[in-house]
Amino acid sequence: MSATAPGARRWDGISFEERMATVDFRVGARAHISVDADVCRSCTTKACVSACPANLFAPTSDGGILFNYEECFECGTCYMVCNSEGALTWTYPDGGHGVVFHHG
Amino acid sequence: MPEPTTTSGVGPEQLSFDAVVVGAGPAGAAAGLALARAGRRVVVVERGPFPGAKNVYGGVVYGRVLDDIVPGWWEEVPVERWIVRRSTMMMTGTQSLSVDFRTDAWGSAPYNGMTTLRCHFDAWLAGKATDAGARLLTSTVATGLVRDGSGRVVGVRTDRDGAELLAPVVIAADGVNSFLAKEAGLLPRAEASHHTLGVKEVLQLPPGAINERFAVQDHEGVDMEILGCTGSIPGGGFLYTNADSVSIGVVLSLPELGASGVRPETLIADLKSHPSLAPLLRGATLREYGAHLIPEGGYDTMPALAADGLLVAGDAGAMTLAAGLWLEGVNFAIGSGYAAGRAADRAIARGDCSASGLASYRADLEGQFVLADHKRLRKAPSLVLSDRVQQRYPGLLCDLAEGMFTVTNPTPKVGGLALTRTVAARHGVTLRQLAGDTLRGLRIFG
Numbered sequence: 001m002s003a004t005a006p007g008a009r010r011w012d013g014i015s016f017e018e019r020m021a022t023v024d025f026r027v028g029a030r031a032h033i034s035v036d037a038d039v040c041r042s043c044t045t046k047a048c049v050s051a052c053p054a055n056l057f058a059p060t061s062d063g064g065i066l067f068n069y070e071e072c073f074e075c076g077t078c079y080m081v082c083n084s085e086g087a088l089t090w091t092y093p094d095g096g097h098g099v100v101f102h103h104g
Numbered sequence: 105m106p107e108p109t110t111t112s113g114v115g116p117e118q119l120s121f122d123a124v125v126v127g128a129g130p131a132g133a134a135a136g137l138a139l140a141r142a143g144r145r146v147v148v149v150e151r152g153p154f155p156g157a158k159n160v161y162g163g164v165v166y167g168r169v170l171d172d173i174v175p176g177w178w179e180e181v182p183v184e185r186w187i188v189r190r191s192t193m194m195m196t197g198t199q200s201l202s203v204d205f206r207t208d209a210w211g212s213a214p215y216n217g218m219t220t221l222r223c224h225f226d227a228w229l230a231g232k233a234t235d236a237g238a239r240l241l242t243s244t245v246a247t248g249l250v251r252d253g254s255g256r257v258v259g260v261r262t263d264r265d266g267a268e269l270l271a272p273v274v275i276a277a278d279g280v281n282s283f284l285a286k287e288a289g290l291l292p293r294a295e296a297s298h299h300t301l302g303v304k305e306v307l308q309l310p311p312g313a314i315n316e317r318f319a320v321q322d323h324e325g326v327d328m329e330i331l332g333c334t335g336s337i338p339g340g341g342f343l344y345t346n347a348d349s350v351s352i353g354v355v356l357s358l359p360e361l362g363a364s365g366v367r368p369e370t371l372i373a374d375l376k377s378h379p380s381l382a383p384l385l386r387g388a389t390l391r392e393y394g395a396h397l398i399p400e401g402g403y404d405t406m407p408a409l410a411a412d413g414l415l416v417a418g419d420a421g422a423m424t425l426a427a428g429l430w431l432e433g434v435n436f437a438i439g440s441g442y443a444a445g446r447a448a449d450r451a452i453a454r455g456d457c458s459a460s461g462l463a464s465y466r467a468d469l470e471g472q473f474v475l476a477d478h479k480r481l482r483k484a485p486s487l488v489l490s491d492r493v494q495q496r497y498p499g500l501l502c503d504l505a506e507g508m509f510t511v512t513n514p515t516p517k518v519g520g521l522a523l524t525r526t527v528a529a530r531h532g533v534t535l536r537q538l539a540g541d542t543l544r545g546l547r548i549f550g
Contacts, residue, residue, distance in 0.1 A: 012373040019305075019369060019393040026153070047362030053303050053369065053395035073395040074158060076281040080296045080397070081362035091283070095263050096153045096243030103306040103349065103392040104160035104222040 016055060020071055027070045028097030032090065033078070037064035039087035047081040048088065073099050116266035121145045123448050124260055124271040125238075126246040126284055128155035128230045129222075130434045131418025131441030132277030134173065136233035136240075138445025144452065146238045146445075147269055148230065149262065151245045156226030158279070160304060160396035161433060162342050162351065164217040164327050165225060169435040169473075171214065173442055174232060178215050182224035184346035185325025186210060187217040189318070192429070193380070195332040199502035200380040211324055219325050219344050219351070229438070241269075246278065249287050249414070256458070257288065257413030272457040273448045275415045277441055280397045282420035290407035290416060296358040298401035298422065300339060303368040304353030305376075307388035311348050317384045318345055329431065332498025333375045337361050338489040341375050342431070343384075349391055350384075352376060355398060355426075357489055368395070398433070400426040403475070403482035410462040417444040425477055427484035428493075429549060439474040483548050492533060492541060500531040 033056075040046070041063040048057040048065070054073050058066045072093075079090040092098070123139050125132045128150035139146035152158045164187055170177040188211040191204040210216040234240050241262075250259035250268050259270035276284040280299070285291040292298075311322065318326045330341035338357040343350060354371045361368065376385055399405070399422035406422045409415060417423070418437035425432045447465035451457045469475040487493060507523045518526075528538055 012376050014373070014390055016369065019390065022390055022392045023394065045362065050365045050367055051301070051358070051362045053301065055367070073160075075301065075395045076299075076397050077301050077358065077361075077395070080294045080299055080358050082294070091247075092151055092245050095151050095245045098152075098158075099394075100153060100157045101160055101392065101394050102221075102223055103351075104156065104158075104304075104394055104396070 020054065023071070023073075024100040024102060025071050026097050026100055028094045030094055031069040032074075032093040032098070033067060033069045033072065034089045035065050035067050036087050039084045040065040043084050043087065045083060047083070048078040051077050051081050053077065116261075116268055118268045118270055119147070121147050121269060121271040122452055123273050123275065123445075124149065124269045125275045125277055125445075126260060127277035127279055127418070127420070128152075128240060128242070129159055129226055129277060129279065129418060129437060130229055131420070131437035131444070132275070133226065133229040133233050134438045134441030135275045135277055135417060135445035135448070136230070136238035137173065137236055138442045139449055140233055140236035140238040142446070142449040143237075144449055148233060148238055148240050149244050149246050149260065149269065150230075150240065150242045153243050154223065154227055155230035155240070155242070156221075156223035159222040159226060160302065160394040161222060162302070162304070162344055162353070162431065163219070163222075163434070164344060164431075165220055165434045166217045166432055167215055167435075169439045173438065178213055180228075181218070182220055182228050183323075184219040184221065185320070185323055186215050187219065187327045188320060188324045189326040191326065191328045193328055193330045194498040194501050195330060195378060195380065196499045196502050198379065199499075199506060200378070201502050201505045217327065219327075219346050221346065225434070246284060249274070249284060255412065257411065260284070272452060273413055273415065273462065275417055275441070275444050275448060276420050277417045277437070277444075278420050280399050280419040282416065284414070285407055285416050285420050288411050288414055290411060291420075295401075295405075296362065298399060298405045299358045300355045300398045300400045300426070301358055301361060301368060301395060302353060302355045302398050303372060303393075303395045304351055305372055305393050306346070306391045307350045307352060307385060308348060308391045309350055309385070309388045313387075314345050314348070314350065320345070330375070331493070332502075333378065334371055334494075335364070335366060336495070337364050337366060337371075338494045340488075343381065350388065352381075352385070355400075358397075369393070398426065399424050400485055402426070402485040403478040406478070409466050409469070410459045412458045415444040415448060415462055415465055417441045423474060423478070425481065426488070427481040427549075428488035430477075430481070436474055439472065440469060443468045443472070443474065481548065487541075487544060487548055492537065496531045496533050500527055500533060503527045503530065
């Protein structure tokens with residue numbers, strides 16, 4: 001570890017992909033998240049993009065949102081921080097599917 | 105247990121029970137256990153492939169709640185380490201100040217707290233329920249409430265071909281996002297300010313390295329709570345030792361997380377590389393990354409806990425105690441779940457599962473730790489997450505310690521009050537504010 005200035009962002013050498021590769025996902029056929037890109041285009045904050053701990057939401061060049069549902073922790077952060085009613089629909093994945101924590 | 109009544113014919117399959125419990129976490133398992141012990145036909149519905157599959161916590165389980173429910177529980181519970189050291193740390197980027205407590209008393213029966221992994225602990229407790237006769241239905245989502253003509257809850261729909269599980273009482277132990285409590289109108293659809301996000305990494309380390317680095321013996325563990333490690337976002341950090349791994353993470357207030365643009369995992373990376381923690385974690389490898397929401401609003405944000413045919417327990421009822429000095433949840437889930445199961449049994453016996461027939465649940469919780477602790481500490485979450493506690497005091501206290509212990513010869517030592525005034529001013533805090541917050545803290549925690 002190199003010396004860093006107080007408050008400077010440090011890096012632990014683990015890429016996001018490596019982090020996510022430690023998690024057991026049993027991906028179901030049905031997407032349990034849906035996003036209305038038209039509503040997202042009018043959203044100025046897009047808080048879901050940075051807050052989602054699984055980094056499932058990506059802004060598109062036309063102001064919309066692209067999302068993946070496959071590697072979702074099912075935490076609920078996205079719909080909680082979403083400030084546009086109706087932009088994001090969120091349910092649980094079908095029974096037996098989705099994330100399986102072994103060290104939770 | 106007796107087989108449930110099956111109705112077939114037109115429409116979805118219907119199975120009838122005395123009670124339906126949704127969620128096989130600690131709240132649901134305890135509810136199922138209480139009902140099964142009372143001889144009730146109870147089904148516990150779990151959406152994961154096994155109990156605990158969807159659950160992430162810090163974490164530590166405080167076992168006193170189990171004494172009456174599973175006597176001698178410590179002989180059989182799947183424990184990682186028994187907590188004998190508890191450390192509260194305040195940090196800045198380059199400093200840390202800890203209050204570190206250790207006692208032999210927590211290292212032997214009946215113990216105080218333990219680290220355990222949820223897929224082990226939750227499955228163990230759910231096993232108690234099935235041993236007592238509860239039926240456990242895994243890999244099944246309760247997709248909605250079934251109501252009768254008068255709006256009373258009489259069961260749940262599932263995603264198993266729409267099959268319905270019917271009963272005069274449903275216990276929603278379906279976690280922090282409780283869609284059942286939301287559908288019943290008891291919880292708001294989404295209230296970010298009542299929630300924090302916990303993100304955690306489990307880092308593998310040899311047991312011997314954990315013993316040496318954390319100054320503990322085999323089977324002994326450490327619980328560290330950390331303030332000052334979440335930047336501009338109100339929250340805190342934690343580090344717990346498991347048998348051959350360490351759980352480290354941060355808890356972040358949702359509205360500020362959303363507004364900050366900061367990615368949550370970068371705060372774990374920062375914490376891991378803090379000069380006070382990095383040496384403890386050197387060489388550790390990542391075993392699992394995870395995240396979960398926490399209902400941290402406290403007593404004043406709790407939903408009504410009963411409706412006609414419905415009880416709410418555990419995280420679904422916002423029963424996580426996030427009061428700075430105390431961070432507890434699993435014990436509240438067990439306490440509330442078991443009480444919900446017993447209240448449901450009494451209501452079934454009387455033939456009245458209306459909200460008023462189920463009201464003994466809340467009265468029971470008010471009379472024991474579950475709601476008494478929450479009520480007494482109702483103002484703690486707002487103090488702990490307040491701007492000065494979050495943004496000013498960690499640095500202020502670290503600078504105060506540095507000022508006290510830096511030897512300045514030949515310049516004479518500065519008096520404590522003068523030093524406090526200087527350091528407080530440097531952090532934009534007046535002595536009056538400092539005294540006021542101290543008093544407020546004493547009132548809340550005292």
